[in-house]
Amino acid sequence: MDRCLFDFALRMGDTTLILSQQLSAWCGHGPILEEDLALANTALDLLGQARLWLTLAAEAEGAGRDEDQLAYLRDAHEFRNALLVERPNGSYADTMTRQFFFDAWHYFLLERLAASSEPRVAAIAEKAVKEAAYHARRSADIVVRLGDGTAESHARMQAAVDDLWPYTGELFADDANDIQAAQRGIACPLAELRGPWIAQVGAVLDEATLACPAEDLARHAAYRGGRQGRHTEALGPLLAEMQFLQRAYPGAIW
Amino acid sequence: MVETVETVAPAAPGHAQPVHAAPERIARWLDVVRDPEMPALSVMDLGIVRDIAWEGSVCVVTITPTYSGCPAMREIAQDIEYALRGHGIAAVSVRTRLAPAWTTDWLTERGRQALLREGIAPPVERAIDVSGIARRAAPVVPCPQCGSSDTRMLSGFGATSCRALYRCNACREPFDYFKSH
Secondary structure, eight states, rough: OHHHHHHHHHHHHHHHHHHHHHHHHHTOSSSSSHHHHHHHHHHHHHHHHHHHHHHHHHHTTTSOOOOHHHHSOOOOGEEEEEEEHHHHOHHHHHHHHHHHHHHHHHHHHHHTTTTOOSSSHHHHHHHHHHHHHHHHHHHHHHHHHHTTSSSHHHEEEEEEEHHGGGGGGGGOOHHHHHHHHHHSSSSSSSSHHHHHHHHHHHHHHHHOOOOOOOOGGGGGGOOOOOGGOOTTTEEEHHHHHHHHHHHHTTOOOO | OOOEEEEOOOOOOOOOOOOOOOHHHHHHTTTTOTTTTEEEEEEHHHTEEEEEEEETEEEEEEESSSSOTTHHHHHHHHHHHHHHHTTOOEEEEEOOSSSSOOOOOOHHHHHHHHHHTEEOOOOOOOGGEEEEEEEOOOOOOOTTTTOSSEEEEEEEEETTTEEEEEETTTTEEEEEEEEOO
């Protein structure tokens, strides 16, 4: 078993899987048809990526599990997604702000992973970064439109930015596994993504007439832990719905 | 990462002996295998068939997915297998290869014309033009109905991941745009 690669791929897979599941919940509930379609398509891209990452994780683990077993038969404490993506969908402002923070991070990370020393990681990243770029441009457009919109949309966007900001710190916090993955050339240190991320997010928030919170607000340790298996109260109910079928009817196929 | 759909079956009726055709000939057979979500395009026009080769008596077709989550890939793999078996190839293996990543730059000119005839505007930009994170204006896409460039993007996503929704301000018709990717 390649523990380092397993953990790395699992974190990528879980983060994309959970966000995909969250966005899927908007299907049929979007504010307008076009947004409904956009979120469903974004969810589909992320789900496809999650399948690739979880398949890689299963290969690295070498214990006979596959993508489905990893997705459907683990409990909350075994999930390794960043806390940001499990935060509730809330209003459309909350969902799009979460997406905007995630997309920018995802894009800069995948850009680096495309040069990974592990060819399977590089192949997934080279493919996914094209999708992430489109997502990132779209979510930034929406942030500008809603932030620099009506008084109501502006207020909701600012509240969402302030609410979700503390969870962004985790995206750049390297633990022992991240450091090892970087040393092996599998990934880059997450801390190196903070500069380009802040530059991109700051510029878009500025154009959106939204205030960018102080950076140190995202450094509080209380808003971290998802990538090590310590989650917020939001993940359990999400998994209960996502995993229901396999839990109720183990091994069900069609 | 390799996903393989592999079958070994008797040759199709009418073929006494298993067929062992040249890859160029097999490519022409694949010209009739359509993208189920975009029937105007064959898998060859779409540029997803990356390799056709024989490994012993097994015909190996290597395809690359369009978008990571494209739900049509499995069906396409099966359609390729059926088509080749219909031509008498006994053993077909369809493999998936991720890298290099698929791009709309690989669409053939014939494929672009086929899209136009279906009322779908083909990509107007190169993949490299749409690779960055910086916000950018939606591209100017000529209307496939009337040819006017006075069009407007209504939605970044259409009926499938690979399409955006536009409307022509001249003839007022909505149309799908096959996004550069």
